[in-house]
Amino acid sequence: MRAFRDRVMGTDVLLAGMGAGEQAAVLGWLREAERVFTRFSPGSDTRRVGAADGRATEVSASFTAALAEACAHHERTGGLFDPFLGAAMERIGYSVGFDEITARGGVSPGPVAPVPPESPGDDAGAVPRVEIDHERGLVTLPPGTAVDLGGFVKGWSVQQAADALRRAGARRGLIDAGGDIVAWRDPADAPWRVGVEHPLRPEPAGTLALAPYAAVATSSTARRRWRDASGAPAHHIVDPRTGRPADSDCVQATVLGRDLGAAEVYATCLVVLGTVEGPALLADLDGSAAWITVDREGRVRSAANLDHYCAEVALDVPP
C-alpha cells in the first residue's frame, strides 16, 4: 500500500500503511475537524462560541467532545495547558492562518499589546463557569472568552481517526499530522521508523523504531514563529501564566504515550515549564508517558522509559 500526502488543518498530513478507502475516510474526517475547529473562519464552531458573549451556542458533537477533553486536561495540568487562549493568540499577532503569515514574509498583521494573564471570565474572586451539553449540542462560555484548541485538537482528531480505523480492524497504519503521529502495526511487522527533528541543527536528534502502538507529539518554539508589527519575534506556544510566548529553556519537547491529544498537551507543558520542571510535572500527571527534550544549547535529554514505546532508540544524547 502506498502513502498519501495532503495539507489539512494548516499542516502537512501523511497517511501510510493503509488502503485508499481508509485514507479517504481519514482525510474526510480531518477536513471536517478543520472546518469545526479553525480560529480563522467566521462560521466555525470555535469562532461562533467565542462570539456568543455568554450565550449558549449550538455546536457539533465533535466540538463538545474535544472541548470537554481539553477542559479535563486544563484542570489536570492546573491551567498550564489552557484551551481558552484564543484572545491571547490574537493579541500576540496569531490572528490569521500561518500560511498567510508566511505569505506576508513572516510578519503578523495583528497588533501586539501587553497581555494580561487570561482565563475564562477572569473576574476577581469569581470562578468562571463553562457549560458543555453533549445531549443538546450546546456550549456556553463566560463573556469575553475565546477557545483555541490549537495543537491539542490536531492530536485529538488524529487519535479519533486512528481509534476508528483500529476498531474497524486496520492492522497497520501511520497518521502523521505535522509531526504529531499515531502509528500501529501487528507485532510481527517491521516497526515504523520515525525521526526526531532537531530544532537547532540540520541533523535529526535521533530515530525511534516504534513499538506496535505509539502516539508521538512534539511541540517546538522553533516552528510557527513570526515577527509582530513592531518587529519583535513571537511564536505560537503561549505561557498561560503570562499570556506571552513561552520563554523557558526548552526549545522542543517530544512526548510518547497512548493518546495523541494527551501527548500534545504534555509536550506543550514541557515547553512552557522547561527541561527541569517539565519532566517533574509529567511524572506527576502521567508516569507512563515518555519524553525527549532539546534545550536552547541544543542538548538532547530523554526519559528512561522510552523503551515502553520504542523497539529501538538512537538519540544524539550527550554522555
Next chain:
Amino acid sequence: MSDRRVRLVVPLVVVTGVAAAATGAHFGHQAALETSVSAAPAPGGALAPAPGEEAPPAPATDTLGLVSIEYRLNRLPQSASNQIAIWIEDADGGYVRTLFATSFTANGGYTRRPMSLPLWRETARWESAPEAEVESASRPAQDSGRHTVHWDGTDREGRAVPAGAYTYRVEGNLRWENRVLFTGSITVGGEPDSSRAEAEYLPASAAAESDLVEEVTAVFAPGEPMDPADVTTYTRGS
C-alpha cells in the same frame, strides 16, 4: 511547582450527557462497506462466520490511489435548492459509485420533490442502491466554502476499479428544476493526473440563477511507495 502556576484560574466545567463518537459519519461508511464486502461469499466458496462468531477484519482493498475532488459551494438563500450529488462513471458512462449526496435527496426526499437531482438518481439507480452506499454517500447539507471529497478507486460494492479514464460529475439544484451539472475526466493509474470540470446548465436558462457550485477540479495521486526499513516521517513542532 511554580508559584506562577498557582495563580492560574481554572473554570468550573459543567458537562451534561455523554460525548458521542465524533467520527461516525466518516468511518461508519468505511465499516459498512467492509462489512458488505466481507459478508459476500468468498472466492472458492468459503462460508461466512456463523452467527455470534467474530468475522476477521476485511483486508483493505488495494487500489490505484486517491482522487480528490474539490469545489466551492455557495449556499443559496432559497427553497428547493442546495441539493448536490457527486459521482463517478467509467469511460463508457457506466455508473461506478456515489461519493456525496445531500441527505434530503439521498434518503428519499425525491418522492416529495421529484426534480431533485434527477440525473444522478437515474444514473445511480438510487432507489435500489445498496444500503452501504446510501450510508456512505448521504451527508448533511454543507456550509458555504471550499470542500473536498475523495474517491478511493472502488465501485459501489467496494471492489477496486481497473486503471483508466473516469468521469466525475457534480449535479446541483439551483432552484426547483433548474440545475447545474459539472463534468470532468480523470485518469487513474500509475501517474498523477489533474483536471477541471466544465459546467452545463439544465435547462440553458438556468445559467441566470445564482452559482451554487463553482471551481470543480480533480486530482489523482497514485501515492508513494514506502520501504518500512526507511524512516517514514519526522516528529517536529508544527
